[in-house]
Amino acid sequence: MLTLLKDPRVLRRDILASLVVFLVALPLCVGVAVASGVPAELGLVTGIVGGLVVGFLPGSSLQVSGPAAGLTVLVYEAVKEFGIGALGAIVLASGLLQLALGAFGFGRWFRAISVAVVQGMLAGIGLVLVLGQVYAMADTAQPSGGLGKLAGLPGLAWDIITDGTTLTAFLVGAGTVAVLVLWPRFPDRVRAVPGPLAAVALATGATLVLDLPLAKVEVKGLLASVRPPGLDDFGVLAGVAGIGTLLAFTLIASAESLFSAAAIDRMHDGPRTDYNKELMAQGVGNTVCGALGALPMTAVIVRSAANVQAGARTSLSRILHGLWLLLFAALLPAAIGVIPLASLAGVLVYAGFKLVPVKELAPLWRDHRGEAVVLAVTAVAILVTNLFEGVVLGLLLAVVKTAWEISHLHVDVRELTGGRLVVSVTGNATFLRLPRIMEQLEGLPKDRPIELDLSGLRHLDHACRISLENWALRHNDAETEPVRLLPPAAAVPRARGVDERTTGSGAG
Structure with a gap:
């Protein structure tokens, strides 16, 4: 990196790229934290650690880490079941497990996970995220469980139609989604501003100008929100539910990070990712996040792609994006408190839809029907049960499908x-x-x-x-x-009472 930075053009491009990534990351960090049921500042803490800690570590030089929409559902359920204090303990243990997996060379084995299972996992997360955040768009409490959220949709629709405040909040959230959908069609000079930032800024401005009675993000301050886990918080890891959540955190965060690394490697001509080192870097980041009581982190494809597309050449861009997040959280915390929750929910509804591979489903069903079934079953299982059980079912189904296909x-x-x-x-x-x-x-x-x-x-x-x-x-x-x-040669021993003869031409 130091050699490249001797070129002023590289330095300038990395600084500009870091600002773009910061503007993309800011609303997403806050939105993921709020949707996860934790203080907004904890999302910024995870983004800061992703830049200022993971950014210095080897693995993938252009990949950007932070809180991810893909873990929102799991974090929300964990906070609801175990409490926010236990979240730090689970994230810290997950980071240590990632470190161990990377040290023992398991990073490359995550590439062996069925793509259909990963896509199904993300699709299931996306569906649950969309269903939950639709309620948040209307400033309404969401029911628990995927089926509960589905069953509550008619009641939500009635509230939106009959209650003026609920309708106002929903329209602000829907307007945010509309801006995100239409943003790629705007001219290049307009799209220089990242879509999520523009959508949230427009919704916030409209809320302030029209003095709309909407719920806003609660601000506690960066230091006040940081709560390292105590010894009692680690007791959750002694139970089956806690261990299951730990394994789900580790599996999903690791798989999403390494699949993101593979995608980012196809977008640039720089050094390729060392998967074991990247897994260890993510482990260090999650260990630090856990020690601070913050959200878990993964490498995030949206921020990473924005980094590459903005012209980044070295890891300096992702390091600086963490610095900009730190300065914003320290110097302008009040700016977070004017953001309407409905707008952040709209950002996450859009992010949830992006997790569902709608365009790939028809070609996948046409060319690889078994893979399409694995994807659909995994997604539906996550929606009906929970994330961990859905992923396990998807993995088992993928193994059975493969065994069936090779058993010609x-x-x-x-x-x-x-x-x-x-x-x-x-x-x-x-x-x-x-x-x-x-x-x-x-x-x-x-x-x-x-x-x-x-x-x-x-x-x-x-x-x-x-x-x-x-x-x-x-x-x-x-x-x-x-x-x-x-029999095949050396495959079937002589059975008593059976008249056998070997040909010598069989395959063992």
């Missing part, structure tokens, strides 16, 4: 002279295909000589081996010669 099996029956039947089984014989194999074999006549040729199998698992041996022993009538079994 073909059973061919040929009749030779003299009435002998030759049954050739090729492919991969696993327990997933066992019902199909046995159905076809048990339909063969019992009064004919049969030769079962397994030499074409590439894989034969234990369940199939035992079932095929038992079938060979018991299928034919007593007066018919035993089934002759031709």
Whole structure:
């Protein structure tokens, strides 16, 4: 970085990029914190740590870290269940776990997580986020659980229609969403201002000018909001629910950060990401955030993409963005207190919709139907149950789908002279295909000589081996010669009472 900074043009571009990222990050840091049920300043603390701590660490030089909309739902549920004090303990433990995973080289293994599961996870988070923030747009308390939020929508619609204050708040939030949707269509000179900042600024200005009776962000001050976890707060990690939340934090934050790194690497020609080092950098950041009682952090694709598109060349831009956040929080805290909550909710509704891969669903269903099913099931499971259970279900379904797809099996029956039947089984014989194999074999006549040729199998698992041996022993009538079994080489040991011969041509 120091070598590059000798070039004044690089220095100038990095400073300008840092200002762009700061303006993008500011409303998102505040909005994520408010939606998570914690003081707004804690979102800024996480953004500051993402710049001034993680920004100096190796891993990905252009990726920007901070509080993410993708963790909002999980943080909100954790705060509601365990309290804000326990949040710091969970985030700190999650950071230490990320450090350990990175140190032991697990960073690259996060790339092996099914993309459909990750997309389904983000889609499920996006749906829950949208459903929850629609209530916040109307300055109304949101029901708990995804199904509760769905069931409450008719009542919310009635309140918006019949109550003037609720309608006013909802219109401000809807106006914020409209600005964000239309912002990319404005001229380049207008779009020099980041869309989230422009949307929140316009909504705040309209609220002040028209003197609208809307709920505003509560401001406590940066130092007053920081609350390091006490020893009692770590007791939550002794329970199953606390451990499940810890694992969910770690899995989602790590996966989102590393998938973001892969996406950002495709946007620039600079050094590639070291995944283990990036995972450790995120671990350091979350450990510090946890020690301060702040929100968990991830690498955020929106801020990272803005950094690259603004012309950043070194990690200086992400470091400076953290400095600008610190100066703003320290010198202009009152500016946060004039922002209407409905506007921040509108920003997060838009962010939630962006997490749902609507455009990719039709091509995915057309070309990879199994992946589309995994994505949809994961998203719906998160909406119906919770984030951790939905992700676990998605991972299990992805594993089962993969095992099913690689278990290609073909059973061919040929009749030779003299009435002998030759049954050739090729492919991969696993327990997933066992019902199909046995159905076809048990339909063969019992009064004919049969030769079962397994030499074409590439894989034969234990369940199939035992079932095929038992079938060979018991299928034919007593007066018919035993089934002759031709096993894969070294795959099926000699079964007592079965007439075997090996061909030497089978594949183990």
